[in-house]
Amino acid sequence: MLKQMEGSRAVAEAVALCRPEVICAYPISPQTHIVEALGEMVKEGSLAPCEFINVESEFAAMSVAIGASAAGARSYTATASQGLLFMAEAVFNASGLGLPIVMTVANRAIGAPINIWNDHSDALSQRDSGWLQLFAETNQEALDLHIQAFRLAEELSLPIMVCMDGFILTHAYERVDMPTQAQVDAYLPRYEPRQVLDPSDPVSIGAMVGPEAFMEVRYLAHAKQMEALQLIPAYAAEFKAVFGRDSGGLTHTYRTEDAETIIVAMGSVLGTIKDTIDEMRQPENGGHKIGVLGITCFRPFPIAAVAAALKHAKRFVVLEKSMAVGLGGILAVNVRMAVTGMGLKGYTVVAGLGGRAITKKSLHALFRQGEQDGLEPVTFLDLDWNVVNKQLEREKAHRRTGPVAEALLRDVGVVGARNY
Amino acid sequence: MFQVRIHGRGGQGVVTAAEMLSVAAFDEGRHAQAFPSFGSERTGAPVVAFCRISDREIRLREPIMEPDAIIIQDPTLLHQVDVFAGLKKDGYILINTSKTFDQLGLGDFIRDWRQERLCTVPAMELALKHVGRPVPNVPLLGGFAAVAGIIQLESVIKAIEERFSGKVAAGNVAAAREAYAIVKAEMEEARRKETEHA
Numbered sequence: 372m373l374k375q376m377e378g379s380r381a382v383a384e385a386v387a388l389c390r391p392e393v394i395c396a397y398p399i400s401p402q403t404h405i406v407e408a409l410g411e412m413v414k415e416g417s418l419a420p421c422e423f424i425n426v427e428s429e430f431a432a433m434s435v436a437i438g439a440s441a442a443g444a445r446s447y448t449a450t451a452s453q454g455l456l457f458m459a460e461a462v463f464n465a466s467g468l469g470l471p472i473v474m475t476v477a478n479r480a481i482g483a484p485i486n487i488w489n490d491h492s493d494a495l496s497q498r499d500s501g502w503l504q505l506f507a508e509t510n511q512e513a514l515d516l517h518i519q520a521f522r523l524a525e526e527l528s529l530p531i532m533v534c535m536d537g538f539i540l541t542h543a544y545e546r547v548d549m550p551t552q553a554q555v556d557a558y559l560p561r562y563e564p565r566q567v568l569d570p571s572d573p574v575s576i577g578a579m580v581g582p583e584a585f586m587e588v589r590y591l592a593h594a595k596q597m598e599a600l601q602l603i604p605a606y607a608a609e610f611k612a613v614f615g616r617d618s619g620g621l622t623h624t625y626r627t628e629d630a631e632t633i634i635v636a637m638g639s640v641l642g643t644i645k646d647t648i649d650e651m652r653q654p655e656n657g658g659h660k661i662g663v664l665g666i667t668c669f670r671p672f673p674i675a676a677v678a679a680a681l682k683h684a685k686r687f688v689v690l691e692k693s694m695a696v697g698l699g700g701i702l703a704v705n706v707r708m709a710v711t712g713m714g715l716k717g718y719t720v721v722a723g724l725g726g727r728a729i730t731k732k733s734l735h736a737l738f739r740q741g742e743q744d745g746l747e748p749v750t751f752l753d754l755d756w757n758v759v760n761k762q763l764e765r766e767k768a769h770r771r772t773g774p775v776a777e778a779l780l781r782d783v784g785v786v787g788a789r790n791y
Numbered sequence: 792m793f794q795v796r797i798h799g800r801g802g803q804g805v806v807t808a809a810e811m812l813s814v815a816a817f818d819e820g821r822h823a824q825a826f827p828s829f830g831s832e833r834t835g836a837p838v839v840a841f842c843r844i845s846d847r848e849i850r851l852r853e854p855i856m857e858p859d860a861i862i863i864q865d866p867t868l869l870h871q872v873d874v875f876a877g878l879k880k881d882g883y884i885l886i887n888t889s890k891t892f893d894q895l896g897l898g899d900f901i902r903d904w905r906q907e908r909l910c911t912v913p914a915m916e917l918a919l920k921h922v923g924r925p926v927p928n929v930p931l932l933g934g935f936a937a938v939a940g941i942i943q944l945e946s947v948i949k950a951i952e953e954r955f956s957g958k959v960a961a962g963n964v965a966a967a968r969e970a971y972a973i974v975k976a977e978m979e980e981a982r983r984k985e986t987e988h989a
Contacts, residue, residue, distance in 0.1 A: 375817035377810070509850075539852055544813045544825040642850030730853040 374549050378510035378540040379404030381547045382475060382533075385514040387418045388555040389473075389521045391447040393439035395424040397432045399454040400487050401537035402477035406449050429454040433461035433472075440470035441576050443567040445521065449475035451537055453482065455493045459500070466501030466592065468577055469566065471524035471531075473517065474502075478638070478692075479537040480725040484776040488726020489537040490692040491638065495669075495701045501592050503531040503599055504670040505619065506637040510540055511547050512667075515618035518550070519606050521559055526602060527595050528565045534669075536639040538726070550614055558613045596671040603668055621673035624680050626652060627662030631685045632742045634663045635677075635706050638692065640722075640729050641665045647734040661738060666702065677709035686716035688741040690734075690752070692723040699749035716744060722752035729753075758782050792845040793941050794855045797928075798874045799864030802834040804928030808862070809840035811954055812932060815946035816844040824849040837872050844941060860939050863887060864914070864927050866895060881905045883939045885974070887914040887927045906981040910938045910974045917969055922962035933967025937974035944971045 374381075383405050386394075394413065396406035412418035422439075426432045432448045440446040450458065455476060465472050476494045480486040494504055505520060507513035513535040520531040535541060566576060580588055600621065607620040617623075625645050627633055634644055644663050651659040664680045664687075666673070681687050687710070689703035698704070703719035710717065718741055723729045733753050740746050758779055765772045772778065795812060799805035806827045813825035821844055828839035841855040856876070860883035863874055878884070881904055886892075888911045892901055901909050912934040914927035922929075929951060936944040944967070951963045 373817075375814045375823065539826070542827055544810045544823070545849070546817060546822055639852050643852045646851050728854050730856070731851065 372549050372551070373546055375544060375546055377404065378513060378535065378543050378545070379477075380408050381510050381514045381549065382517060382535070382541075383408035383412070384549055385517045385555075386447055386473075386475075387412050388550060388552055389447075389518060389559055390445065391418075391421055391473075391521075392444035393422050393424065393436070393446045394448065395426050395432045395435040395439070395446075396448045397426055397429050397450070397454060399429070399451050400477075401479055401489070401541045402449045402451045402454070402475060404541065405475055405477070409447075429458040430461060433458035433465060433474075436472045436474070437461060437465050437468065437470055440465070440472050440564075441468070441566070441568050443562070443564045443569075445525075445562045446470075446472045447474070448472065449477065451477040452479035452487075452493045455497060456481065459497065462497055462500045462502065464577075465530045467588075469528040469592075469595075471521075471528055471562075471564075473520045473524055474530065474532050475513075475517070476532045476534045477537040477541045478534050486725040487537075489539050490724045490726070491534070491702075492693050492724075494532060494534045495693045497532070498670055498701070501529070501596075502670065503527075503529060503596065503668070505531065505533050505668055506666065507533065507535040507540065508623075508639060508641045508665060508667070510535075510543060510545050511616070512618050513540055514547055514549070515610065515614070515616065516667075518555055518559060519603075519610055519619045521562075523599065523602060523606055525560075525562050525564075527599055529592070529595055529599070534638070539639045548614075548616065554613055558610065599668075599671050600673060600675075619667060621666075621668045622676045622680060623665040623667060625663045625665070627664060627680060627684070629660055630662030630683075631660040632662075632738065633681055633684045633687045634661070634738065634741075635666065635681075635687055635689045635702070636663065636691065637666045637669060637702060640690065640692065643729055643731055644690070644734060647731045647738065650731070651735065651738060659738070659742065661742065669702070669705075672705045672709070674709040677706055678713065681706075681710055681715060682713060684715065686718070686741065686744065688718045688720055688738070688746065690720045690722050690729075690737075692721075694721045694724065718746040719749045720746070720752055721749065727753060755783070792843055792847075792849070792851075793860070793939075794858045795842045795844070795860045795862065795935075795939075796855045796858040797840045797842070797862045797864065798868050798872060799838055799928070800834075800868070801836045801838050802926075803838075803864045804926045805838045805864055806840045807954070808864070808928035808932055809842040811929070811947070811950040812842045812935070812942070813844075814950040814953060815932070815936075815942045816842075818946045818949050819942060821846055822849050824851075828854065837868060858882065860885070860935070860941075862931050862935055864931060866890070869895060869897070875900070881908060883908045883935075884910070885931060885934050885938050886911045887931055889913040889916065906985060907978045908938065909981075910934060910977050912970045912973050912977075914966075914970060917966040921966035921969070922959060929963040930966040930970035933970035934974040936967075937971045938978065944968070 700719035813823035816823035
């Protein structure tokens with residue numbers, strides 16, 4: 372049924388349709404609306420049987436999810452930013468133990484400086500945690516990915532993060548097609564755990580493993596993720612059969628057939644990129660041969676699909692809302708690995724950190740520069756060089772220049788006086 | 792695509808207004824995307840929210856920098872924020888005030904714009920009168936339905952009834968209807984003057 376609603380509400384309703392049995396969460400922007408809505412549904416009895424557990428921290432949220440999942444309950448939580456970092460130790464445990472928890476990450480920057488706005492630093496900091504990571508382009512896809520995630524997680528016995536851009540998606544009202552309970556029930560079977568804490572059939576979940584078998588246990592986690600590369604497209608295809616929509620999968624290409632330049636990106640910025648590409652492809656604008664490759668599944672990283680999508684292009688530009696300080700890009704490194712030996716030119720563009728708007732205007736200029744191989748290996752989109760250079764000058768001139776954040780805020784002036 | 796930017800202060804229901812506008816457009820079968828300025832909104836601080844309305848799927852995720860219409864929920868922002876930034880020439884302006892554009896000091900700015908697209912409505916007074924609370928957002932949506940003609944008043948009313956219930960819904964519906972009538976009358980007056988002028 373078509374509805375106009377907030378992204379967070381849409382995700383909450385989709386999660387409820389998946390019949391979770393334990394939800395534990397700690398509030399943090401921009402994720403809070405999701406678990407608030409779920410908390411209301413549990414309280415009013417529309418989501419039952421389900422236990423909503425208020426916990427004292429994100430570390431506790433993930434720990435409770437681990438316990439609940441080990442006891443055989445379908446378990447869900449959500450977090451963002453520092454919350455994800457605070458639960459990091461338990462995040463690794465959840466995947467190491469092979470527990471199929473589904474967690475929404477409402478992507479937000481990591482401090483310091485403290486910043487509540489969107490980028491992908493939080494999820495990507497956990498890229499090697501052993502969780503699968505799926506990135507939604509729209510609220511419809513965010514909703515759909517949650518339904519697929521429960522099925523995938525439980526089939527693989529691995530946890531999954533469904534990542535959606537904080538504020539840009541979580542707080543956006545847009546049209547979604549909300550499935551019926553019957554559809555979700557037809558798609559998502561009852562949870563049959565591979566392992567469960569059962570007093571009548573005792574097992575030890577979380578045994579200590581020494582050098583004699585640790586590598587093998589870890590390898591099996593990797594093998595499971597490789598297996599997911601087959602399952603994810605298969606489950607997306609089945610999803611289409613039940614729900615009638617293309618959602619999920621490993622990657623999506625748009626107008627790449629004859630593209631000489633392919634932009635690679637994840638999440639909601641793909642929409643702005645597609646609009647830009649449509650404009651550039653119009654004959655009156657020069658008919659640029661440009662397309663985009665959207666990465667839906669970041670972990671496991673779909674090396675073969677990325678290589679196949681890029682192989683006929685001359686160059687690719689990875690536009691990512693994250694950075695590897697001291698190196699450049701994170702997504703870019705993964706993409707480069709996929710195209711090793713293919714002789715493609717590749718560029719990294721770090722954009723939109725901490726909520727900096729990524730505009731069509733900037734993308735037009737950037738893509739044209741990329742097409743002419745005029746980009747630096749690593750570019751920072753719309754960086755205010757005046758502000759940067761002013762601080763660098765200060766640091767050359769004085770020893771005690773004080774906190775960088777404060778100095779830069781003083782330079783840029785009162786933010787409240789701006790429109791956005 | 793029609794793009795609306797709403798300026799107000801934390802507590803005035805700026806984000807809610809954008810959301811309800813999107814619901815009204817959705818109810819008319821159109822695509823709509825509403826989103827806040829992603830700030831950590833505080834009571835009294837300047838707040839911006841956006842709404843795009845289109846007959847096609849909306850993929851664009853940038854803030855609205857070149858709006859077709861601006862709704863100003865708090866006229867004191869005129870001295871604090873560049874509320875008209877990027878507004879298209881001959882765009883629509885709706886301000887919550889009982890003053891005229893001239894009295895607000897905007898006479899020169901809008902001199903050669905289409906006058907029937909520039910309206911004011913005492914939305915705060917209407918809200919106090921009908922709802923008993925100083926929240927101007929919903930009456931302004933009623934006024935917006937009149938000035939821009941992009942959405943029907945009935946869709947706004949439907950969106951109000953989806954969002955609120957009981958007395959609050961009824962009060963807001965009455966306020967939106969009165970605002971609609973006030974703005975319609977203003978537009979008629981502006982057209983009449985233009986015709987006389989011509």
